[in-house]
Amino acid sequence: MKKFLSVIATMLTLTLMMSTVAFAANDTDDSVVYNGRSFKATELSQETLDWLEWYNGLSDDLKEMVSHEPLELASPTPCTTTTTVDATALDIDIPMPLETSLLPTSGYEPVYNPDYWNKDENIRRANCYAYAMDVLKTTEGKLQPGDPSGKRYTSLTKSAIEKAVKADGPYLGSGREITNSSKNATPGKNQYKVALVIAPNSDYHWYVQNRDGYWSHKQGYLKVSNVDASGKKITDPQSCDRNYGSGLNYSTFCGYYLVKYTNR
Template sequence: MLRVEIEMFSGRPNPVWMLTDADAVQKLLRLAAASPKGVSKPGAGFDGLGLREVRIERFADDEAALRGVPKAFAVGSPFAGDPKAARELAKAFIETMPKRSDVKLLQHELTPLSSKLHDLALERLDRLFRDPPRPPQPPPKPPSNPLRTTIPDEKCGQCQYEVSQYNPGFWNNPATQPYNNCYNYARNWRTNTFAQPGRAHGAQTSTMACGTVTTAAMADGLKKRCDCLSEKEWPRRLMALVIDPGWDYHWYRHQRGGFWGHKPGSTAARNTDNSGVLIVNPETCNRGGYTDFCGYFYAGKSVVIN
Protein backbone atom coordinates (compact mmCIF):
# COMPACT_ATOMS: atom_id res chain seq x y z
CA MET A 1 0.00 0.00 0.00
CA LEU A 2 1.27 3.46 -0.91
CA ARG A 3 0.20 6.90 0.27
CA VAL A 4 0.62 9.43 -2.53
CA GLU A 5 0.56 13.16 -1.80
CA ILE A 6 1.05 15.96 -4.31
CA GLU A 7 2.77 18.75 -2.39
CA MET A 8 1.23 21.73 -4.20
CA PHE A 9 -1.20 23.76 -2.08
CA SER A 10 -0.62 26.24 0.70
CA GLY A 11 -3.91 26.86 2.50
CA ARG A 12 -6.07 23.84 1.72
CA PRO A 13 -4.83 20.26 2.23
CA ASN A 14 -2.77 18.74 -0.56
CA PRO A 15 -4.27 16.11 -2.88
CA VAL A 16 -3.65 12.73 -1.26
CA TRP A 17 -4.80 9.17 -1.84
CA MET A 18 -3.98 5.57 -0.97
CA LEU A 19 -2.87 3.20 -3.71
CA THR A 20 -3.95 -0.29 -2.67
CA ASP A 21 -3.61 -2.36 -5.87
CA ALA A 22 -0.60 -4.61 -5.23
CA ASP A 23 0.38 -4.94 -8.89
CA ALA A 24 0.22 -1.19 -9.46
CA VAL A 25 2.26 -0.56 -6.32
CA GLN A 26 5.00 -2.97 -7.37
CA LYS A 27 5.10 -1.54 -10.90
CA LEU A 28 5.60 1.99 -9.58
CA LEU A 29 8.21 0.95 -7.04
CA ARG A 30 10.14 -0.89 -9.74
CA LEU A 31 10.09 2.28 -11.87
CA ALA A 32 11.53 4.22 -8.96
CA ALA A 33 14.17 1.55 -8.32
CA ALA A 34 15.20 1.70 -11.98
CA SER A 35 15.74 5.48 -11.79
CA PRO A 36 17.39 6.11 -8.40
CA LYS A 37 18.65 9.55 -9.45
CA GLY A 38 15.05 10.61 -10.00
CA VAL A 39 14.21 9.85 -6.36
CA SER A 40 14.72 12.52 -3.69
CA LYS A 41 14.40 12.94 0.04
CA PRO A 42 11.00 14.47 0.91
CA GLY A 43 11.23 18.22 1.40
CA ALA A 44 14.59 18.59 -0.34
CA GLY A 45 13.22 20.12 -3.54
CA PHE A 46 11.52 23.37 -4.51
CA ASP A 47 9.90 25.03 -1.49
CA GLY A 48 7.95 27.94 -2.97
CA LEU A 49 4.36 28.40 -4.07
CA GLY A 50 2.94 25.91 -6.55
CA LEU A 51 3.65 22.23 -7.14
CA ARG A 52 6.76 21.29 -5.20
CA GLU A 53 7.04 17.50 -5.41
CA VAL A 54 5.10 14.24 -5.17
CA ARG A 55 5.62 12.40 -1.88
CA ILE A 56 5.24 8.65 -1.53
CA GLU A 57 5.20 6.58 1.63
CA ARG A 58 4.89 2.82 2.10
CA PHE A 59 2.82 1.52 5.01
CA ALA A 60 3.10 -2.28 5.02
CA ASP A 61 6.06 -3.85 6.83
CA ASP A 62 5.92 -7.13 4.91
CA GLU A 63 6.70 -5.81 1.43
CA ALA A 64 10.06 -6.69 -0.06
CA ALA A 65 12.43 -3.73 -0.03
CA LEU A 66 13.79 -2.50 -3.35
CA ARG A 67 17.30 -1.12 -3.69
CA GLY A 68 17.28 2.68 -3.92
CA VAL A 69 13.64 3.00 -2.82
CA PRO A 70 13.29 4.05 0.84
CA LYS A 71 10.11 3.75 2.87
CA ALA A 72 9.34 7.42 2.20
CA PHE A 73 10.62 9.34 -0.81
CA ALA A 74 9.75 12.09 -3.25
CA VAL A 75 9.73 12.46 -7.02
CA GLY A 76 9.19 15.45 -9.27
CA SER A 77 12.03 17.61 -7.96
CA PRO A 78 13.91 19.69 -10.56
CA PHE A 79 16.91 19.48 -8.21
CA ALA A 80 17.10 15.67 -8.39
CA GLY A 81 20.21 13.99 -9.77
CA ASP A 82 18.26 13.18 -12.93
CA PRO A 83 15.52 15.83 -13.37
CA LYS A 84 14.06 14.12 -16.45
CA ALA A 85 13.61 10.85 -14.55
CA ALA A 86 12.18 12.75 -11.57
CA ARG A 87 9.57 14.36 -13.83
CA GLU A 88 8.57 11.10 -15.50
CA LEU A 89 8.27 9.33 -12.15
CA ALA A 90 6.07 12.15 -10.84
CA LYS A 91 3.80 11.84 -13.88
CA ALA A 92 3.49 8.11 -13.31
CA PHE A 93 2.37 8.59 -9.72
CA ILE A 94 0.00 11.47 -10.55
CA GLU A 95 -1.67 9.27 -13.15
CA THR A 96 -2.82 6.96 -10.36
CA MET A 97 -5.01 9.69 -8.82
CA PRO A 98 -8.54 8.21 -8.57
CA LYS A 99 -11.63 10.25 -9.33
CA ARG A 100 -13.13 8.66 -6.24
CA SER A 101 -11.01 7.06 -3.58
CA ASP A 102 -12.09 3.77 -2.02
CA VAL A 103 -10.11 4.83 1.05
CA LYS A 104 -11.73 7.98 2.44
CA LEU A 105 -9.33 10.44 4.06
CA LEU A 106 -10.07 13.60 6.03
CA GLN A 107 -8.26 15.64 3.39
CA HIS A 108 -10.89 14.65 0.82
CA GLU A 109 -13.48 16.86 2.54
CA LEU A 110 -11.60 20.01 1.55
CA THR A 111 -9.68 18.66 -1.43
CA PRO A 112 -11.84 16.11 -3.26
CA LEU A 113 -10.09 14.14 -5.99
CA SER A 114 -11.27 14.84 -9.53
CA SER A 115 -10.19 14.79 -13.17
CA LYS A 116 -9.79 18.58 -13.03
CA LEU A 117 -7.42 18.28 -10.09
CA HIS A 118 -5.51 15.54 -11.91
CA ASP A 119 -5.10 17.77 -14.96
CA LEU A 120 -4.09 20.75 -12.82
CA ALA A 121 -1.37 18.69 -11.12
CA LEU A 122 0.09 17.63 -14.47
CA GLU A 123 -0.04 21.22 -15.73
CA ARG A 124 1.70 22.51 -12.60
CA LEU A 125 4.34 19.77 -12.89
CA ASP A 126 5.04 20.84 -16.48
CA ARG A 127 5.27 24.47 -15.34
CA LEU A 128 7.77 23.55 -12.62
CA PHE A 129 10.11 21.89 -15.11
CA ARG A 130 9.49 24.34 -17.96
CA ASP A 131 10.77 27.21 -15.81
CA PRO A 132 12.85 25.57 -13.07
CA PRO A 133 13.39 27.63 -9.92
CA ARG A 134 16.79 28.37 -8.51
CA PRO A 135 18.11 25.90 -5.94
CA PRO A 136 17.25 26.88 -2.35
CA GLN A 137 19.60 29.47 -0.87
CA PRO A 138 20.46 29.90 2.81
CA PRO A 139 17.94 32.32 4.31
CA PRO A 140 19.19 35.79 5.29
CA LYS A 141 19.95 36.32 8.94
CA PRO A 142 16.95 37.66 10.90
CA PRO A 143 17.09 40.99 12.76
CA SER A 144 18.81 40.76 16.12
CA ASN A 145 16.06 42.44 18.19
CA PRO A 146 13.46 39.81 19.19
CA LEU A 147 10.85 42.22 20.52
CA ARG A 148 7.64 43.30 18.90
CA THR A 149 7.54 46.84 17.58
CA THR A 150 4.47 49.02 17.04
CA ILE A 151 4.61 50.93 13.78
CA PRO A 152 2.23 53.34 12.02
CA ASP A 153 0.54 52.02 8.90
CA GLU A 154 1.91 54.21 6.12
CA LYS A 155 -1.20 53.55 4.03
CA CYS A 156 -3.80 54.31 6.67
CA GLY A 157 -3.20 57.51 8.57
CA GLN A 158 -3.76 56.87 12.30
CA CYS A 159 -3.77 53.04 12.17
CA GLN A 160 -1.01 51.12 13.90
CA TYR A 161 0.00 47.47 14.12
CA GLU A 162 2.79 45.32 15.47
CA VAL A 163 5.66 43.69 13.61
CA SER A 164 7.78 40.98 15.22
CA GLN A 165 11.14 39.45 14.56
CA TYR A 166 11.29 36.91 11.80
CA ASN A 167 11.54 33.60 13.66
CA PRO A 168 11.27 30.64 11.24
CA GLY A 169 12.76 28.26 13.80
CA PHE A 170 9.52 28.43 15.78
CA TRP A 171 7.62 26.97 12.80
CA ASN A 172 10.22 24.73 11.16
CA ASN A 173 10.46 21.90 13.66
CA PRO A 174 8.97 18.39 13.32
CA ALA A 175 6.32 18.98 15.99
CA THR A 176 4.99 22.13 14.31
CA GLN A 177 5.84 22.39 10.62
CA PRO A 178 3.58 19.66 9.12
CA TYR A 179 0.50 20.70 11.10
CA ASN A 180 0.40 24.46 10.46
CA ASN A 181 -0.08 26.35 7.22
CA CYS A 182 0.06 29.87 5.78
CA TYR A 183 -3.01 30.98 7.74
CA ASN A 184 -1.41 29.86 11.00
CA TYR A 185 1.78 31.70 10.15
CA ALA A 186 0.12 34.94 9.02
CA ARG A 187 -2.07 35.04 12.14
CA ASN A 188 0.99 33.97 14.21
CA TRP A 189 -0.98 31.28 15.98
CA ARG A 190 0.17 27.67 16.03
CA THR A 191 -2.98 25.54 16.27
CA ASN A 192 -1.56 22.26 14.87
CA THR A 193 -4.85 21.93 12.94
CA PHE A 194 -3.81 23.25 9.50
CA ALA A 195 -6.16 26.18 10.21
CA GLN A 196 -8.80 27.14 7.65
CA PRO A 197 -10.38 30.60 7.29
CA GLY A 198 -13.82 30.63 8.92
CA ARG A 199 -13.69 27.09 10.29
CA ALA A 200 -13.61 28.23 13.92
CA HIS A 201 -16.89 30.07 13.35
CA GLY A 202 -18.77 27.75 11.00
CA ALA A 203 -18.04 29.92 7.97
CA GLN A 204 -15.45 27.87 6.06
CA THR A 205 -15.61 27.94 2.27
CA SER A 206 -14.55 25.48 -0.43
CA THR A 207 -14.74 28.14 -3.15
CA MET A 208 -11.27 29.53 -3.75
CA ALA A 209 -11.89 33.16 -4.71
CA CYS A 210 -11.01 36.50 -3.12
CA GLY A 211 -14.55 37.25 -2.02
CA THR A 212 -15.34 33.90 -0.41
CA VAL A 213 -12.03 33.47 1.42
CA THR A 214 -12.19 37.10 2.59
CA THR A 215 -15.68 36.52 3.98
CA ALA A 216 -14.55 33.36 5.77
CA ALA A 217 -11.50 35.09 7.28
CA MET A 218 -13.54 38.08 8.43
CA ALA A 219 -15.84 35.64 10.25
CA ASP A 220 -12.75 34.78 12.32
CA GLY A 221 -12.42 38.47 13.18
CA LEU A 222 -10.05 39.88 10.57
CA LYS A 223 -10.58 43.50 9.53
CA LYS A 224 -9.79 45.06 6.20
CA ARG A 225 -6.77 47.32 6.20
CA CYS A 226 -7.46 50.88 7.34
CA ASP A 227 -10.29 49.70 9.61
CA CYS A 228 -8.06 50.59 12.57
CA LEU A 229 -7.76 48.28 15.57
CA SER A 230 -7.50 49.76 19.05
CA GLU A 231 -4.61 49.15 21.44
CA LYS A 232 -6.86 46.63 23.21
CA GLU A 233 -6.28 44.33 20.21
CA TRP A 234 -2.49 44.33 20.70
CA PRO A 235 -0.62 42.54 19.22
CA ARG A 236 -2.09 43.41 15.85
CA ARG A 237 -0.82 41.85 12.60
CA LEU A 238 -0.86 43.01 8.99
CA MET A 239 -1.69 40.12 6.66
CA ALA A 240 -2.03 39.83 2.89
CA LEU A 241 -4.22 37.36 0.98
CA VAL A 242 -3.66 35.94 -2.52
CA ILE A 243 -5.58 33.30 -4.48
CA ASP A 244 -4.75 30.55 -6.95
CA PRO A 245 -8.12 30.99 -8.74
CA GLY A 246 -10.45 28.08 -8.13
CA TRP A 247 -7.86 26.02 -6.26
CA ASP A 248 -6.19 27.53 -3.21
CA TYR A 249 -5.39 30.58 -1.07
CA HIS A 250 -2.21 31.86 0.57
CA TRP A 251 -1.41 34.37 3.33
CA TYR A 252 1.62 36.55 4.15
CA ARG A 253 2.54 38.47 7.34
CA HIS A 254 4.47 41.74 7.59
CA GLN A 255 7.65 41.26 9.65
CA ARG A 256 9.98 43.50 11.58
CA GLY A 257 12.55 44.83 9.12
CA GLY A 258 10.07 45.76 6.38
CA PHE A 259 9.78 42.38 4.64
CA TRP A 260 7.07 39.71 4.61
CA GLY A 261 7.12 36.13 5.87
CA HIS A 262 4.96 33.16 4.86
CA LYS A 263 4.66 29.39 5.11
CA PRO A 264 3.46 27.43 2.05
CA GLY A 265 1.35 24.61 3.42
CA SER A 266 3.26 22.05 5.46
CA THR A 267 6.63 23.29 4.21
CA ALA A 268 9.08 25.54 6.03
CA ALA A 269 8.41 29.18 6.86
CA ARG A 270 10.48 31.60 4.82
CA ASN A 271 10.70 35.25 3.77
CA THR A 272 11.52 34.74 0.10
CA ASP A 273 9.32 34.31 -2.97
CA ASN A 274 9.35 31.71 -5.74
CA SER A 275 12.48 33.33 -7.20
CA GLY A 276 14.31 33.19 -3.88
CA VAL A 277 14.05 36.96 -3.49
CA LEU A 278 13.27 38.67 -0.18
CA ILE A 279 9.59 39.68 -0.18
CA VAL A 280 9.23 43.43 0.27
CA ASN A 281 5.89 43.66 -1.54
CA PRO A 282 3.45 40.72 -1.67
CA GLU A 283 1.61 42.39 -4.56
CA THR A 284 4.59 42.19 -6.91
CA CYS A 285 6.65 39.23 -5.68
CA ASN A 286 6.83 35.96 -7.62
CA ARG A 287 3.79 34.01 -6.39
CA GLY A 288 3.59 31.28 -9.04
CA GLY A 289 -0.03 30.40 -9.80
CA TYR A 290 -1.42 32.58 -6.99
CA THR A 291 -2.25 35.34 -9.43
CA ASP A 292 -5.13 37.15 -7.67
CA PHE A 293 -4.09 39.67 -5.04
CA CYS A 294 -7.06 40.12 -2.69
CA GLY A 295 -5.88 42.80 -0.28
CA TYR A 296 -4.54 43.47 3.20
CA PHE A 297 -6.08 42.72 6.60
CA TYR A 298 -5.49 43.39 10.27
CA ALA A 299 -5.69 40.59 12.84
CA GLY A 300 -5.94 41.56 16.50
CA LYS A 301 -5.70 39.34 19.55
CA SER A 302 -9.44 38.58 19.42
CA VAL A 303 -9.09 36.78 16.08
CA VAL A 304 -9.61 33.05 16.70
CA ILE A 305 -8.64 30.49 14.07
CA ASN A 306 -8.79 26.71 13.90
Protein backbone atom coordinates (compact mmCIF):
# COMPACT_ATOMS: atom_id res chain seq x y z
CA MET A 1 0.00 0.00 0.00
CA LYS A 2 2.80 2.38 0.92
CA LYS A 3 4.57 1.52 -2.33
CA PHE A 4 1.38 2.23 -4.28
CA LEU A 5 0.93 5.60 -2.57
CA SER A 6 4.57 6.44 -3.26
CA VAL A 7 4.08 5.74 -6.98
CA ILE A 8 0.94 7.90 -7.03
CA ALA A 9 2.80 10.75 -5.29
CA THR A 10 5.66 10.51 -7.78
CA MET A 11 3.26 10.61 -10.71
CA LEU A 12 1.48 13.64 -9.28
CA THR A 13 4.79 15.41 -8.77
CA LEU A 14 5.87 14.72 -12.37
CA THR A 15 2.51 15.91 -13.69
CA LEU A 16 2.78 19.12 -11.68
CA MET A 17 6.33 19.70 -12.94
CA MET A 18 5.30 19.15 -16.56
CA SER A 19 2.35 21.53 -16.15
CA THR A 20 4.64 24.16 -14.68
CA VAL A 21 7.08 23.82 -17.57
CA ALA A 22 4.24 24.00 -20.10
CA PHE A 23 2.80 27.07 -18.38
CA ALA A 24 6.21 28.74 -18.39
CA ALA A 25 6.61 28.00 -22.09
CA ASN A 26 3.18 29.40 -22.83
CA ASP A 27 3.90 32.40 -20.66
CA THR A 28 7.15 33.02 -22.54
CA ASP A 29 5.30 32.89 -25.84
CA ASP A 30 2.57 35.27 -24.74
CA SER A 31 1.48 37.60 -27.50
CA VAL A 32 1.22 41.37 -27.23
CA VAL A 33 -1.12 43.54 -29.26
CA TYR A 34 -0.44 46.83 -31.01
CA ASN A 35 -3.10 48.60 -33.07
CA GLY A 36 -4.96 45.36 -33.71
CA ARG A 37 -1.87 43.38 -34.69
CA SER A 38 -0.37 40.58 -32.58
CA PHE A 39 3.36 40.13 -31.86
CA LYS A 40 5.33 37.49 -29.94
CA ALA A 41 6.81 39.09 -26.87
CA THR A 42 9.95 36.95 -27.20
CA GLU A 43 10.68 38.54 -30.58
CA LEU A 44 10.57 42.12 -29.28
CA SER A 45 13.27 44.05 -27.44
CA GLN A 46 12.70 45.07 -23.84
CA GLU A 47 12.70 48.71 -24.97
CA THR A 48 9.81 48.01 -27.34
CA LEU A 49 7.93 45.98 -24.72
CA ASP A 50 8.26 48.79 -22.20
CA TRP A 51 7.01 51.33 -24.75
CA LEU A 52 4.13 49.07 -25.74
CA GLU A 53 3.06 48.62 -22.12
CA TRP A 54 3.01 52.40 -21.73
CA TYR A 55 1.20 52.97 -25.04
CA ASN A 56 -1.50 50.35 -24.42
CA GLY A 57 -2.18 51.96 -21.05
CA LEU A 58 -3.08 55.29 -22.65
CA SER A 59 -6.61 56.41 -23.35
CA ASP A 60 -7.74 56.32 -26.99
CA ASP A 61 -7.47 60.12 -27.16
CA LEU A 62 -3.86 60.10 -25.96
CA LYS A 63 -2.96 57.31 -28.38
CA GLU A 64 -4.13 59.58 -31.18
CA MET A 65 -1.51 62.14 -30.07
CA VAL A 66 1.47 59.80 -30.32
CA SER A 67 3.56 59.86 -33.50
CA HIS A 68 6.45 57.55 -32.55
CA GLU A 69 6.25 53.90 -33.54
CA PRO A 70 9.09 51.47 -32.67
CA LEU A 71 10.64 49.92 -35.75
CA GLU A 72 9.81 46.41 -34.48
CA LEU A 73 6.11 47.29 -34.58
CA ALA A 74 6.14 48.82 -38.04
CA SER A 75 3.71 47.45 -40.59
CA PRO A 76 5.32 44.96 -43.01
CA THR A 77 3.96 47.21 -45.75
CA PRO A 78 4.69 50.72 -44.39
CA CYS A 79 1.86 53.21 -44.71
CA THR A 80 4.36 55.78 -45.91
CA THR A 81 5.60 56.06 -49.47
CA THR A 82 7.57 58.56 -51.50
CA THR A 83 4.37 59.86 -53.04
CA THR A 84 3.79 62.65 -50.53
CA VAL A 85 2.41 65.91 -51.85
CA ASP A 86 2.92 69.59 -51.09
CA ALA A 87 0.23 70.58 -48.64
CA THR A 88 0.28 74.34 -48.05
CA ALA A 89 2.14 75.94 -50.89
CA LEU A 90 -0.16 78.93 -50.57
CA ASP A 91 0.70 82.29 -52.04
CA ILE A 92 -1.03 84.49 -49.47
CA ASP A 93 0.12 87.85 -48.21
CA ILE A 94 0.58 87.63 -44.44
CA PRO A 95 1.60 90.70 -42.41
CA MET A 96 5.06 90.40 -40.94
CA PRO A 97 4.98 89.84 -37.16
CA LEU A 98 4.90 92.90 -34.96
CA GLU A 99 5.60 91.16 -31.66
CA THR A 100 9.29 91.62 -30.89
CA SER A 101 9.48 88.38 -28.88
CA LEU A 102 8.89 86.29 -32.00
CA LEU A 103 11.85 84.63 -33.69
CA PRO A 104 13.05 85.88 -37.11
CA THR A 105 11.08 84.84 -40.19
CA SER A 106 11.81 84.80 -43.92
CA GLY A 107 8.34 85.27 -45.38
CA TYR A 108 8.55 81.81 -46.96
CA GLU A 109 7.04 80.00 -43.97
CA PRO A 110 3.93 77.84 -44.42
CA VAL A 111 0.74 79.76 -43.74
CA TYR A 112 -1.10 78.77 -40.56
CA ASN A 113 -4.14 77.19 -42.16
CA PRO A 114 -5.86 74.79 -39.71
CA ASP A 115 -9.01 74.58 -41.85
CA TYR A 116 -7.01 72.85 -44.56
CA TRP A 117 -5.22 70.34 -42.33
CA ASN A 118 -8.26 69.59 -40.19
CA LYS A 119 -10.51 68.57 -43.09
CA ASP A 120 -11.95 65.08 -42.69
CA GLU A 121 -10.05 63.87 -45.74
CA ASN A 122 -6.72 65.31 -44.53
CA ILE A 123 -6.55 65.03 -40.75
CA ARG A 124 -5.40 61.38 -40.68
CA ARG A 125 -2.93 61.85 -43.51
CA ALA A 126 -0.52 63.91 -41.43
CA ASN A 127 1.08 63.77 -38.01
CA CYS A 128 3.60 66.20 -36.48
CA TYR A 129 6.41 65.13 -38.84
CA ALA A 130 4.37 65.43 -42.04
CA TYR A 131 2.99 68.77 -40.84
CA ALA A 132 6.46 70.13 -40.08
CA MET A 133 7.69 69.05 -43.52
CA ASP A 134 4.59 70.66 -45.11
CA VAL A 135 3.39 67.48 -46.81
CA LEU A 136 0.35 65.24 -46.81
CA LYS A 137 0.49 61.49 -47.28
CA THR A 138 -1.52 59.99 -50.11
CA THR A 139 -2.94 57.45 -47.64
CA GLU A 140 -3.86 57.57 -43.96
CA GLY A 141 -1.03 57.00 -41.50
CA LYS A 142 1.60 58.68 -39.35
CA LEU A 143 4.69 59.57 -41.36
CA GLN A 144 7.81 58.24 -39.64
CA PRO A 145 11.26 59.81 -40.09
CA GLY A 146 13.23 57.73 -42.55
CA ASP A 147 10.33 55.87 -44.16
CA PRO A 148 10.25 57.92 -47.40
CA SER A 149 14.00 57.33 -47.91
CA GLY A 150 13.95 53.73 -46.64
CA LYS A 151 16.26 54.73 -43.77
CA ARG A 152 13.90 54.75 -40.82
CA TYR A 153 15.21 55.85 -37.44
CA THR A 154 15.98 52.96 -35.08
CA SER A 155 15.93 54.67 -31.69
CA LEU A 156 14.00 57.47 -30.04
CA THR A 157 16.99 59.82 -29.93
CA LYS A 158 17.87 63.18 -31.45
CA SER A 159 20.74 61.79 -33.52
CA ALA A 160 18.73 58.92 -35.00
CA ILE A 161 15.69 61.05 -35.88
CA GLU A 162 17.80 63.90 -37.25
CA LYS A 163 19.75 61.54 -39.51
CA ALA A 164 16.55 59.95 -40.84
CA VAL A 165 14.87 63.29 -41.52
CA LYS A 166 17.86 64.62 -43.45
CA ALA A 167 17.86 61.45 -45.56
CA ASP A 168 14.14 61.96 -46.32
CA GLY A 169 14.63 65.44 -47.75
CA PRO A 170 14.66 64.60 -51.49
CA TYR A 171 11.63 62.32 -51.09
CA LEU A 172 9.35 64.81 -49.34
CA GLY A 173 6.87 66.48 -51.65
CA SER A 174 8.76 68.27 -54.43
CA GLY A 175 11.98 68.05 -52.42
CA ARG A 176 13.26 69.35 -49.11
CA GLU A 177 16.67 70.06 -47.63
CA ILE A 178 16.94 69.90 -43.82
CA THR A 179 19.86 71.53 -42.00
CA ASN A 180 20.64 72.41 -38.39
CA SER A 181 19.93 75.94 -37.26
CA SER A 182 20.12 78.24 -34.24
CA LYS A 183 17.22 79.91 -32.50
CA ASN A 184 17.85 83.40 -33.84
CA ALA A 185 18.96 82.50 -37.36
CA THR A 186 16.94 84.20 -40.10
CA PRO A 187 15.76 81.69 -42.71
CA GLY A 188 16.74 82.43 -46.30
CA LYS A 189 14.80 82.21 -49.54
CA ASN A 190 12.36 79.26 -49.61
CA GLN A 191 13.32 78.36 -46.04
CA TYR A 192 11.44 78.11 -42.77
CA LYS A 193 12.25 76.91 -39.27
CA VAL A 194 11.10 73.79 -37.38
CA ALA A 195 11.99 72.34 -33.98
CA LEU A 196 12.25 68.80 -32.59
CA VAL A 197 11.43 67.70 -29.03
CA ILE A 198 11.30 64.28 -27.37
CA ALA A 199 9.29 62.80 -24.52
CA PRO A 200 11.95 60.33 -23.25
CA ASN A 201 11.10 56.69 -24.00
CA SER A 202 7.65 57.70 -25.28
CA ASP A 203 7.37 59.98 -28.31
CA TYR A 204 8.91 62.64 -30.53
CA HIS A 205 7.21 65.84 -31.67
CA TRP A 206 7.78 68.61 -34.22
CA TYR A 207 6.84 72.31 -34.27
CA VAL A 208 6.85 74.61 -37.29
CA GLN A 209 7.11 78.39 -37.48
CA ASN A 210 4.37 79.94 -39.60
CA ARG A 211 4.42 83.07 -41.71
CA ASP A 212 2.85 85.15 -38.94
CA GLY A 213 5.86 84.39 -36.72
CA TYR A 214 4.04 82.11 -34.29
CA TRP A 215 4.59 78.35 -34.10
CA SER A 216 2.07 75.56 -34.63
CA HIS A 217 2.00 71.77 -34.47
CA LYS A 218 -0.12 68.71 -35.13
CA GLN A 219 -0.17 66.02 -32.47
CA GLY A 220 -0.58 62.67 -34.23
CA TYR A 221 -4.09 62.52 -35.72
CA LEU A 222 -5.35 65.48 -33.69
CA LYS A 223 -6.19 68.89 -35.11
CA VAL A 224 -3.55 71.47 -35.94
CA SER A 225 -3.04 74.01 -33.17
CA ASN A 226 -0.88 77.06 -32.41
CA VAL A 227 -1.13 76.81 -28.63
CA ASP A 228 0.93 74.84 -26.10
CA ALA A 229 -0.11 72.48 -23.29
CA SER A 230 -1.25 75.49 -21.24
CA GLY A 231 -3.35 76.90 -24.08
CA LYS A 232 -0.96 79.79 -24.82
CA LYS A 233 0.09 80.83 -28.32
CA ILE A 234 3.56 79.51 -29.09
CA THR A 235 6.21 82.18 -29.61
CA ASP A 236 9.13 79.78 -29.07
CA PRO A 237 8.88 75.96 -28.84
CA GLN A 238 11.89 75.81 -26.56
CA SER A 239 10.18 77.78 -23.80
CA CYS A 240 6.52 76.77 -24.30
CA ASP A 241 4.67 74.27 -22.07
CA ARG A 242 5.24 70.81 -23.58
CA ASN A 243 3.95 68.63 -20.73
CA TYR A 244 0.71 66.84 -21.65
CA GLY A 245 0.92 64.27 -18.83
CA SER A 246 0.71 60.45 -18.95
CA GLY A 247 4.31 60.18 -20.15
CA LEU A 248 3.80 62.77 -22.90
CA ASN A 249 6.14 65.33 -21.40
CA TYR A 250 8.37 66.51 -24.24
CA SER A 251 11.06 67.65 -21.85
CA THR A 252 14.04 67.13 -24.18
CA PHE A 253 14.50 70.03 -26.57
CA CYS A 254 16.62 68.76 -29.47
CA GLY A 255 17.08 71.94 -31.47
CA TYR A 256 16.02 74.07 -34.42
CA TYR A 257 16.29 73.14 -38.09
CA LEU A 258 15.84 74.91 -41.41
CA VAL A 259 13.65 73.28 -44.04
CA LYS A 260 14.21 74.45 -47.59
CA TYR A 261 11.91 73.87 -50.54
CA THR A 262 14.40 72.70 -53.17
CA ASN A 263 12.17 72.77 -56.25
CA ARG A 264 10.26 76.04 -56.00
